[in-house]
Amino acid sequence: MSPVVESFVAHFGEMGSRWGINRTVGQVYALLLVSESPLNAEDIGDALGISRSNVSISLKELEAWQLVKLTRKPGDRREYYGTLGSVWDIFKAVAAERRRREVEPTLTMLRQALLDPSAAESERYALARMREMYELAELANNWFDELQRLSPESMLQLMSLGSKVQKLLVLKDRTVAALTGTDG
Amino acid sequence: MSPVVESFVAHFGEMGSRWGINRTVGQVYALLLVSESPLNAEDIGDALGISRSNVSISLKELEAWQLVKLTRKPGDRREYYGTLGSVWDIFKAVAAERRRREVEPTLTMLRQALLDPSAAESERYALARMREMYELAELANNWFDELQRLSPESMLQLMSLGSKVQKLLVLKDRTVAALTGTDG
DNA sequence: GCTAGAATTCAAGGTTTTCTGAAAACTGAA
């Protein structure tokens, strides 16, 4: 590995725990990201100095995240791993999996708690707080879902707009008001 | 603790590691979230069955996230902890801290790697991949920054719009084109 | 269907992270 690649891989390893994956999974993914052609498990283990079984476990984890794709070479029985095509696809895959792991269980828990008929009067404040949280989380969750439907171009445009989107929203309100005759 | 609060606290504890905080920090925060009035360290330790020193460490961590605020009661030397006012404020604080911990170190690393003059020809592919990643991360990062400037109302409106925002973007393009006379 | 090579599983050992109680440091009120 060249020095630049080495520091990239090391960084992904160190950041792993902050990102909710472990060191090795981070390193394996970093290596695949910057490799021009797919690698097999032995290549990966050799490059990172880790055991064959650890490579296997890490690749399984990356498959769960849907961050790697498997290819085969004719006349070669080993499996070769590569990453998704564009960084945009990667971004979407990470967002989807994080939502599944980090947000959805909480939404489910909150939904159940809020529907619980045994809730007592003394819990009034706690339930109100939980409801607020549920509502914002659900809104944000659905919003991310919708954003993923946008084309990369639209997404780029929206992001470049930044907070100027506010002007556009005001404009929209005026237009709607004028068209429906419901203004002031 | 009532059963509903207990399951809420337990859930935050279990999700802690997925969210990049530890079990105890998650539980302490959950408890503060649903408590109508601020709690002192002893209250927290008793409610959660953890040591006084562990409470102290967890509160320090929550302070680093800027998720708790400290109050005092007249004639009481103990410190009382409560949470931020609205879920929107909480959301913003979490986003800011996560960006600081999870995104910024990577942007810094990529920036340095991309500027490194010792980059060799053999690293061409790796550097291209890293540049792509850097560009999307920077764009998304700045976008979040801008979004935080929006009022809660605008944010709500934008989120409710969902992918229909695309129509608004098309409308804007047409208007700009018409005004500047640069259309087809 | 065999089989050699490849992938996976798993128990044991190693490492990192978290938690605790005891001790030290701090602080508000007298």
Place this chain on the structure above:
DNA sequence: TTCAGTTTTCAGAAAACCTTGAATTCTAGC
């Protein structure tokens, strides 16, 4: 300034997590 009550620190114990090699299962190509 003193001091009792409070918070913080820290070394060691406990828990959680990760890694490994050996054994097992799987499978592509014959």
